[in-house]
Amino acid sequence: MNIAVDDKTAFQHEHESVIQQLMHERKQRRKRTLILLGGGAVLVGAVAFGMYWMTVGRYLEQTDDAYVRADWIPISPRISGYVAQVLVEDDQPVKRGDVLVRIEDRDYLARLEQARAELAETEASVAAQQANLQVTDSLIAQQKAGLTQADARLRSAHAERRRASLDEQRYEGLVREHAASAQRLESAAASYAQANAAVEISQAMQRQQDTRLNVAITRRQMAEASLKQKIARRSQAQAQLSLATNALEDTLIRSPIDGVVGQRKVRTRQYVAPGLPLLAVVPTQQAYVVANYKETQLRDMRAGQAVDISVDSYSGRKLKGHVVSFSPGSGAMFALLPSDNATGNFTKIVQRFPVKIVIDQHDDGGPILPGMSVITTVDTHPAGQGDSHD
Incomplete structure (x- = not known):
């Protein structure tokens, strides 16, 4: 009976050994399978990463x-003055052209009116000088006409003196031949003297008209120079008006671009000067x-x-x-x-x-x-x- 029990125990030990061996082999196969799968996954990942690196990553x-x-853009004024009103808040969106800050404009309005008055004065001066130039042109035309008349008188006087000279010569011959009286010769000589004096008078009148014409031309040159000077003053007054207009427009500080307000340092009643940063x-x-x-x-x-x-x-x-x-x-x-x-x-x-x-x-x-x-x-x-x- 003891022999049977020992055989049974030996059989059980042998059976358990076989089972353990089978389980061990199964674990080994599973381990090898996992290793192969893991290696395959790593290989696939490495290949995928390598392809990604070669085509994209690098x-x-x-x-x-x-x-x-x-x-x-930092915003700063172009003129000096006291801030009358700040029209924007911190972090406020603004559009191009929106008024950000307003500077008091009383002084700049007065300067604008002064510039307008100076421009009106210079324009009136230019108009008066242009009228004076027209008067001078009329005087020159009149002197030219007088000079033409004096030239005609001088030519007439020369013709009369020539006629009187010929009469005097003709009567001198007649008197020598006793064909005319001495009284007629004296009368011809007097006529020649009168004609000679008339030539001298005409020449004097011609020189007088010529001098007057030269004076009129010089006066016109002076009037023309004065007109250019007054036109230059008018241009200066126009420039001053433009500057005054620009200064008045610069009392309204506008946004140059679309954006958002930041770094707002300006406050009402603050005195600002050109270049002082107010906001951004x-x-x-x-x-x-x-x-x-x-x-x-x-x-x-x-x-x-x-x-x-x-x-x-x-x-x-x-x-x-x-x-x-x-x-x-x-x-x-x-x-x-x-x-x-x-x-x-x-x-x-x-x-x-x-x-x-x-x-x-x-x-x-x-x-x-x-x-x-x-x-x-x-x-x-x-x-x-x-x-x-x-």
Whole structure:
């Protein structure tokens, strides 16, 4: 009976050993299967990553040293005076041409009226001088007519003297031949003397008319010079009127662009002077991105390449953009105290160059404000410039 029990126990041990061996073999097969599957997955992943890197990844240049910028405009007055009214509040949207600040205009209105009066005075002076010039022209015409008349009288006197001279010569011959009386000769001689005197009088009158004409011409030249002087004064008065008009218009300080008011420092009754900053207008709709890329990342970058922009303020909100331009120098070149590496202790540092990126479209996910941090990814693929990848 003990032999039967021992046989039964041995059989049970042998059975359990077989079962354990089968389970061990199953575990080994499962382990090998898992290893093969894992290796296959790793291989597929490596191949997929390699293909992605070869086709896309190696063309993507990314940096988190990027910020939103905008060409905001500081607003300052062109004239001095006391602020009468501030018409905008902090962070208020404004349109181009909207009045931001109004300066008291009493003095500038008075200057405008003074300029208008001076212009009216100079215009009247010009008109009077033009009338004087016309009178002088009429006088010149009259003197020319008188000179023509004097020339005619002189020619007539010369003709009369010639006739009298011929009569005197003819009567002298007749008297020698006793064909005429001495009285007729004396009468002919007197006529010749009168004709000679008439010639001298006509010549004197001609010289007098010629002198008067010269005086009239000189007077016209003086009147013409005076007219030019008065026209110059009128031009000066017109310029003063334009300046006064511009100064009056400058009492209304307007927004030069569409944007949002910021840095509002101006207050009512404050005295302002030209160049004093009052506030700023920020064109938020014209915001762009400046990304500082390492110099080793610029090799394949070109203007026009597509850019993915991730905004930190909106949990990675995605925007589309494109590269516009590159800075002509690194940030260190334009620093207040640029570094000088011509020293004994030299440490090479990779430089960063600002790259300007324009945002192509603005969605309704919230405003993109200057100063926000972003992450930019430039697609430098030579055949796919402008096609960005998520």
